[in-house]
Amino acid sequence: MPWSSQNGGGGPWGSGGNNQGPWGQGPQTPRGGGGKPPDLDEILRRGQERLRGMVPGGGGSTSIFVLFVVIVLIVLWLFKAVYTVQPDERGVELRFGQPKQEISMPGLHFHWWPFETVEFAPIVEQEMNIGGERSGTNSGLMLTGDQNIVMVDFKVLYAVTDPKAYLFDVADVEDTLRQVSESAMREIVGRRPAQDIFRDNRAAIAEEVKSIIQNTMNGYHAGLTVNAVSIEDAAPPREVADAFDEVQRAEQDEDRFKQEANQYANQKLGQARGEAAQIREAATAYEQKVINDAKGQSQRFLSVYDAYKQAPEVTRRRMFLDTMEDVLQGSNKVIVDQDKNGQGVVPYLPLPEIKPGQNNAKGGSK
DSSP states (O other), X not given: OTTXXXXXXXXXXXXXXXXXXXXXXXXXXXXXXXXXXXXXXXXXXXXXXXXHHHSTTOOSHHHHHHHHHHHHHHHXXXXXXXXXXXXXXXXXXXXXXXXXXXXXXXXXXXXXXXXXXXXXXXXXXXXXXXXXXXXXXXXXXXXOTTSOEEEEEEEEEEEESOHHHHHHTSSOHHHHHHHHHHHHHXXXXXXXXXXXXXXXXHHHHHHHHHHHHHHHHHHHTOOEEEEXXXXXXXXXXXXXXXXXXXXXXXXXXXXXXXXXXXXHHHHHHHHHHHHHHHHHHHHHHHHHHHHHHHHHHHHHHHHHHHHHHHOHHHHXXXXXXXXXXXXXXXXXXXXXXXXXXXXXXXXXXXXXXXXXXXXXXXXXXX
């Protein structure tokens, strides 16, 4: 071949005896023997050497530690600088301790920590239990307007509407709300009798307490809205519960007796009104009867007077006979014969009196 005469037959790259390439050396095989995988320790050693070359100021274990610390600090800073606001809360960022105007909504946010920090405020409706024997305190003992002591157990439902005011305007919002709620309930209960708080007027009491709590918390700029006040239970203290039950039973008996008395009074009143109406009806009927009789007698008198004007003698005779008939009809009559040859007393048979007897006898026989 043409290149064999120039390089001694060693191939295009030179002599084939020393197996060199065009740059003075031939292909190299991996260390440790032909066909073996690379050594892991050797690879780690080379990586450390390259890392030392990248670190300014030379190598060494100190530079590696410093780099590691820097990386850890950067990760920690990012962990503090990035924060998450949950859906049921709002965030307020502070720059050098002063709150910003912006409110952080749910999601990821970034701030320049440690120059800026963040505070979180819950916005869901929360519940606060106040009073009652289960609380273990005497906070539920209250004096009513009629000098009775009651144990009141109630709840306050509220929500945060101004996160900035909630977090920074009042030191301890929950404790303030508890004290204001207890004070408002004592004020309203102290104005009313015990019966209202027990069962008669709980809804009105709860509404008044809610109004007082809301107005007071608005004056404190607490950033809260009171949604409802619910009176769960109202009972006398355990020490006087039996005596109070006796009083309640006595009051119930009093109410029952009053109802029975009212029922009896209504019954008697109805009867009296019925009898009065009956008497009034009878008096009205008697009045009409007397008036009608008087009118009839006056009409009869006028008719007799008219007849008398027409025939005075006949009318006088007729009036005499009618009068005698009325007089003699109800008297015992004895007839005496005044003739010389008469019998003296003449037997008298009262035919007008016999006729009604005969008619009655005939009617009875039928």
